[in-house]
Amino acid sequence: MKSRQLLLTALTIGLLGLSCGAGAYDGDWKRGRVYYRSVCTACHAAQAGGSIAPSTMTKAQWDSYLQADKHAKGKDSLKQYVGKAYRASIRSQNKAAEKFSDVPDDDMFEDIKAFVIKGAKDGDAPASCS
């Protein structure tokens, strides 16, 4: 019984550590801005018929869009275009992908989220694509 309590306590501590650790990373909106503009916008402008300014959606809309993790109307995952593998695939042609090649996937995603939330229509500083 004692050991079960000990285990539960330990798991609680561990999970708390996990959640605190996850929560401790505050998205770097400036890094997110560079990635959004140099990778997302650059590709959208060249291949997807136009870029999407952060200020075209509200914070809530961005939040739900990012949570849904659906890119190109659900054809693929949004996180795929933020991940290290994707960055590695374009780093020879894209300086932002090259510069941020070692940033952990989750951090990069949080960075972009911080930028679009800040630049949303109702955000602290509505932002354009460029």
Place this chain on the structure above:
Amino acid sequence: MKTSSFTHLARCRVRRAALLAAVLLGGAIQGGHALAARAESTADHSKFKELQQAFSSGPEVTQACLNCHTEASKQVHRTKHWTWEFLNPANDQRLGKKNVINNFCISVPSNYPFCTSCHVGYGWKDASFDFKSEANVDCLVCHDTTGSYRKLPGLAGHPPYQDTEIPPGSGKIARAVDLTKVAQKVGRTSRDTCGACHFFGGGGDGVKHGDMDSSLAAPDKELDVHMDATGLDFTCGTCHRTSSHDIPGSRYTPVARDTEGAHVPGREDRSLPATCPACHGQTPHKGNGPAAKLNDHTDTVACQTCHIPAIARGGVATKMSWDWSTAGQLGPDGKAMMKKDGDGRVIYDSKKGDFVLGENVIPDYAWFNGDVTYTLLGDKVDKNDAVTRINTLGGSAGDGRSLIWPMKVFHGVQPYDPVNRTLVTPHTAGNDDTAYWRNFGWEKAIDAGMSVSGASFSGKVDFIKTEMSWPITHMVAPKEQAVRCGECHSKGGRLERIEGIYIPGRDGNRLIDLLGWLMAGGALAGALIHGGLRLLRRDA
């Protein structure tokens, strides 16, 4: 029984292992983030008890900052960013934003609550502002890293402490700043913090400078090789290396020609760090041949002349002229109006008059030696002059101190007093009955403004043509986009109006050119004839 004991022991071990793994996993993730945080800064301000409180005003935050940074406010008090005043030792002119008149929004006095949204302080709403108050220094405007801190026009340097509609009646709400969040996230200055004011000088994005606008917040290499956000990523402070809050690089006494070598860490050097030679030295082009030829230019041409091929290259238009004389026209509904061009840029505003905007503008070029003389309030002006210079930049080919610099020359038509023959300081911004942007009456507005300035006003208003020069130094293009030789070394080229110097390709005399070609042709012919004769003689 033995089996049961063994099983129990095994379970305990598994649980202990799980326990250890769980604790280590959580700790490891936390530790990873702590490491990342340490790599960026030596202090996490959110851990300071002084900042773990709800702040109701900016000065309260400053008081908390001063608990540790005991000398910061005193240092700021000694800077132009605080005093908005500067005594030019070269000519004893009392300058600074507080004193100069320009041909953009014209002047600060009587418009304090609006202009001082770009002051590094809180509460400068009139001439009674307490310049000795340490709590009035605004730490956050320069050290915010959240991008959420902002000061609104009309609040005398304060950020909004509650949700505020701006402009009043517009329906646009500027949300209250979370002072605690901003205070706990302070850090080094950045292009964003400096740019919050310097990108928006003259009343809007890119309006004033032409080489500074919001496109520099996160530029690519094409726009600025140094600030390239995916490359060198310079901040403003990389060149404007600051000591004790004093930021080098003055527009009132700029260094037009830096004859010092590159700065070397450890070597005593009192020259300005914000010049190109401060890093690149006097022979910046490496190699022989063409590079050596380019290095021959550095005693004549500023680096900026070749390496900043155009003004406003980042997609944000800059104002090239401003005509206040057409202000005050109202729309059919009797209300102030705006007109926009095809790109959606405002080219007429009832409050301000007509504008001409430009992008990728070829600069003007002039000799510049760093001397700047302003036309100040009280100086006599004459409408019969072709133009009144708001600032006159010194320089000539022969003074040994000048280089050829690129300039943004801004043209204005602004109100003046035709009886006293002086420029004027109108009261433009405000909700009172004398503010021009409210009542559209120049006489009342100028009378109120001149009263605050302590200057006499005849009551008569006319308009005068003015000109203001801005040496260009930001938005440095990649070398592949530098100005080509032929753009200056040609007739009608960029340096067509530069006097006092012989520029091959631009300058010439037909007779001398003909003589030169005849000599060259003669020499060639002589060589050919000589060689031909020798060949013939050998055969013989």
